[in-house]
Amino acid sequence: MPESRRTTLADVAGAAGTTVPTASKVLSGRSDVSAETRARVMRAVAELGYRGRSGRGAVPRTDRPSLVDLVLSGVEGTWANRALSGVERAATAAGVDLVLTVAHGDGAWLTRLLERNLRGAVLALVDVSADQLATLAAARVPVVLLDPVAQPPSTVASVGAANWAGGRAAAEHLIGLGHGRLAVIGADRVALYTQARIDGFRSAAAQAGAEVEVVFIEWTATGAVEAATALLGRPDRPTAVFACTDNIAAGVYDAAESLGLRIPEDVSVVGFDDLPEVQWLRPALTTVHQPISEMGEAAMRMLLRIMAAPPPVAPREELATQLVVRGSTGGR
Structure with a gap:
């Protein structure tokens, strides 16, 4: 494919062996697509670097509902509660409503997120694949990884700890x-x-x-x-x-x-x-x-900045850790 030509949804559909309407359904979170077809489309999106429409006819992110998604790997334990409190605090301060999603291993969280047509998402401790990140980019959903499980691509924003x-x-x-x-x-x-x-x-x-x-x-x-x-x-x-x-x-x-x-x-x-x-x-x-709560707050603030004005380079932020000495350590 010539470098001067922008990758289209038709290119994605052709590479995935499906139709343009079906490929569009995958990127809009429609559930009436088989898991096998969905995987083929997501793989084609990642391989071709498809980014979705951004010119005339595209739906600007600012026209979407004032909703952002927090996707957690699980809700058990204090880590998830602290991350949620930080994300919610920053979202409330910005007047943005928060939707909570749990990322189970079947990958269905991505379909639900796309179907809601959200303005952006924070993915906390989620083992997200390259195909899933590419699909979110193609659907023009900005994301921030909170405490990423794997090294994020250079195009994806993240917040972590030292x-x-x-x-x-x-x-x-x-x-x-x-x-x-x-x-x-x-x-x-x-x-x-x-x-x-x-x-x-x-x-x-x-x-x-x-x-x-x-x-x-x-x-x-x-x-x-x-x-x-x-x-x-x-x-x-x-x-x-x-x-x-x-x-x-x-x-x-x-x-x-x-x-x-x-x-x-x-x-x-x-x-x-x-x-x-x-x-x-x-x-x-x-x-x-x-600083788990502070990390959640920083991730949401970063997402809000990206939603308002996408930066040329994906930002990264690392919050300091600190040793707290108590009674479980002693000298030899």
């Missing part, structure tokens, strides 16, 4: 207390934030010549406890554990108790997130504070 710096701060704290045998327990091995936290931790440990063992768990009710029990039950157990989330840290507490180990006398523990529920842990958990 995960690398938080992981490094955790390691520096433990090394400063005299710990040389360290362990990390993480979940979501491929998630961008998990990788960043572990990489930051490892960088400080390598600089200090400390040993680090990394273990990944499955997100189950007992996954963290089982992994921590295996680590701490060995004769050469680590003297300190960095849990990549506070929920994992709670599992380390349970494992230590079952083995008759004291925190921090026998093993120090550091978490990540600083969720309200960790206040029930005893001793109080040393953890890396993640």
